[in-house]
Amino acid sequence: MNIRAAPSPAPVVAAGGTIAGPGIYSVPLKAPQAAPQARPVPPLQVTTDDYERWYTEPSPSNRMLLSLRSGIDSEVAWSLNRLCRLCVNEQFLLANIPGLTDALFEWPEWFLDEYSKPGSSSKTTRMKIEPAVEDALFSVSPDVKRRRRHALESLFIFRNASISEANAADLAMMPRTRKLVFNALDRLSPLINTSDECAEFVLHCIEILHSIVRNIILPPPSRTQEPGTNPIPALERLASGSSNRSIIIASLIALTHLVCIPKNALHSSTSSPALTTAIRNLALYNDSALFEASVGFLYAHLSYPPMTKAFLVHPDMPATLRLLVGYIVAEQNEEDAVIDVSAPRHLAPVVKTRSVNYELTGSELEKIGTLPEPERCYKWMKTMYMAAPDKEVTQVEFWTNYKELFTPFQDRSTLLVASDVIKNVGTVYAQAQAMVLPGPPQRFVIRGISRSQKEVAEGYYKCQWDRSTCESTNFTNPDELYEHLKTAHLEPLASAEPPGDFTCSWSTCQHSAESIDRLRPHVWTHIPLRSALPVDLTHIPKVAFASKTEQHLTPTPTARATPPAPQTRVTYPAPGRDPPSNALTALLVIRTLFRASFASVEAAPRADADHFGFPGVVEENDEMELAVSDTDSEAEKEGERRGRKAFIGVRHLMESIRLRDTALMAWIMEMVDAGINGAQ
Incomplete structure (x- = not known):
């Protein structure tokens, strides 16, 4: 008997969404979920430190600003490191982070106060010594070394940020900027040759001064100069003593910017040590940066008329003028220019x-x-015909030419019909x-086609017996010409009775022979050789004449006028390119000295409608006129x-200058002419 197992009761879904049944645990029933959809991938964000948003957000709680103010060395170092990277970006603005500029000023001001102390107490020696000397004798503590590095990095940030016009304007409006720069130049200038940190600090200050100098108007020199108000003496010491x-280049550039401002020109001095340094550096032609700074300062110094007049009696003035002219000569790039001055020549074939019409030769046929x-x-078509859009041939002539030429060859190749x-x-x-x-x-x-053409000589094998009066036709080769001479002229002469004079009658020949x-x-000496005539008559030799009226065949060929040379060229040195900017500045200095040297003569250049004057030359105002009025007239004449006298001495050197610009070259010629007249 088959025994079947009883079927298990079906599970029942109970209230609350659970499955219940005998021997089954109650399991919560979850609603069916939709298939998961792919989420859009967010764009990758720039995670570099310099571009994270919270580093540059414009708020007082900026992370870099808080790190600077924390006083913790590691945080300050981190913040300065980030700012050193950011300051090279043109979009970095100091004003975007409120309080950042004030926080950066604290470290350079501490550095300046630290090095400005008259002395510091040494724990080992109990002596008052200068910080720079102390650094040379004793090891600096790590804490002081880190703080000095913070100060230099802060100045480095200011220096790079000031390249931007907006940052330079913000720094120029802050009193702390000018105070820091002027005090640093005044107090630290004696220490630059003994301390590398001081030299770096001063260099950054000078470069910051380059950016803010346009807004600096110095007090008149007649007033009592308070410390930290006039940077010119300190810059002159740096330029001459460093x-x-x-630092020398930066100091000369800063002095140039300062004295170029008309109101600051009164601070120029005839005994300026920077002037001596600039003159000494003019001989360094190969150092372009140093020469540029030196000649720029010299031009700014001489742009003030009293300084120009005083410089004329300077003992180094002649040497300076010679150096400037020599630099222009050394920097000019000359090329050989060629001018064709050949006279017109008239050529005729011999x-x-x-x-x-071209005819096939036997070998070609x-x-x-x-x-x-x-x-x-x-x-056949390519040889005997050529393309000619404006010409034509008759079809009968075309077919006849083909048939007559190739009928003898029809046994080898059947002739084409006329239509083909x-x-x-x-x-x-x-x-x-x-x-x-x-x-x-x-x-x-x-x-569209025509017969091919070739050039043939006409009269080349012509008989010129009886003094060129023979009426025979032209011959095609020398053999035919000689046969004509023998039968028509020589044989009758030999058979004449009585025997005549055996004198050659060819053209103008006067040769006399003893017998026939x-x-x-x-x-035979008069008959042209076949080899003398070129195969291609387009390359036939030509005879040159002095004028179009002369004839080639003339009874007296040796008496005609001598024709001009085939080609006459004149080669001369010419400027290949415009001179560099330093050479143009040197030319302006020379021109300024020329104006002052020839002020009392007609050769002096005047600024009028025909002359564009002297760029950068300061016009005399009331204060300048007062200074000029005190000048001794005898000293001016001297x-x-x-x-x-100095311009006469460099006249020959100046004559070798070649400039592409016509206006500048006119300056040179004017000064050369003035030197010639002065020498006379």
Whole structure:
């Protein structure tokens, strides 16, 4: 008997969404969920430190600002490191982070106060010594070293940020900027040769001064100068006493910017040590940066008229003028310019030629005639015809020419019918076309081709016996000409009774022979050789004449005027490019000295409608006129005399200057002419 297992009761869904049944645990029933959808991938964000939003957000709680104010060395170092990277970006603005500029000023001000102390107490020696000397004798503590580095990095941030116009304007409006820069130049200038940190600090301050100098108006020199109000004396000391090339260049540039402001020009001095330094550096032609700073300061210094007049009596004025002229000569780039000054020459071929239809030679006919058709027809057309859009040949003439040439060769290759020959013209010359021109009478032509031409000599083998009066026709080769001479002229002369004079009658020849046998070899000397005539008559030699009226065949060829040389060229040095900017500044300095040296003569340049004056030369105002009025007239005359003498001395060197610009070259020529007149 088959026993079946009882079926299990079906599970029942209980209230609350659970499944219940015998032997089954209650399991919560979850609602069916939709298939998961792919979420859009967010764009990758720039995670570099310099561009994270919270580093540059414009708020007082900026992370870099808070780190600077924390006083914790590691936080300050981190913030300055980020700012050193950000300050090279043109979009970095100090004003975007309120309080950042004040926080950065604290470290340079601490550095300045630290080095400005008259002395610091040493724990080991109990002596008052300068910080720079202390650094040289004893090891600096790590804490002080870190703080000094913070100060230098803060100045570095200011220096890079000031390149931007907006940051430079913000720094110029802050009193702390000018105070820090002026005090640093005044207090730290004696220490730059003994302390690298001081030299770096001063260099950053000078470069910041370059950016804010346009807003600096110094007090008149007549007032009492308070410390930290006039940076010119400190800059002059730095330019003359520093051994650091970068500081010398930066100091000269800063002085140039300062004295270029008209109201600051009164601070120029005839005994300025920076002037001596600039003159000394003019000899360093190869150091472009140092020369540029030196000649720029010299031009700014001489732009003040009293300084120009005083410089004329300076003992180094002649040497300075020679150095400037020598620099312009050294920097000019000359190239050889060539001018063709050849006189017009009139050429005529030694033999008159004329154009005739080209005919196949025997070898060409043999070569083309043996070709199979249609290659023979194509080759014949290319040889005897040429493309000529405005010309035409008749179809009858075209077919007749083909048939007469190749009939002897029809046993080798059957001739084409006339229609095929005419049709092949379009294959060889695409522009050629067979057509019927209406009449009467009608004309069957091929438009677009013509017979090929060749040049043949005319009169080359012409008899010139009886003093060029022989009426014989032209001959084609020397053999025919000699045969004519022998039969028409020499044989009658030999058979004459009584025997005549055996004198050569060729053209103008006066040769006299003893017998007819001696005359025959002489006649060959007058017959042109076949090899003397070129195969291609387009390359035939030509005879040069002095004028168009002269004839080639003349009875007295040796008496005609001598023709000009084939080609006459003049080569001379010319400027290849414009001089560099330093050379132009040197030229302005020379021009300013020239104006002052020849002020009392007519050679002095004047600024009028025809002269554009002197860029950068400061016009005299009331204060300047007061300063000039105190100048001794005798000293001015002596200065002009020395200046004219100096220009006479460099006149020969100045004559070698070549400038592409015509206005500047006119300056040079004017000064050279003035030197010549002064020498006389």
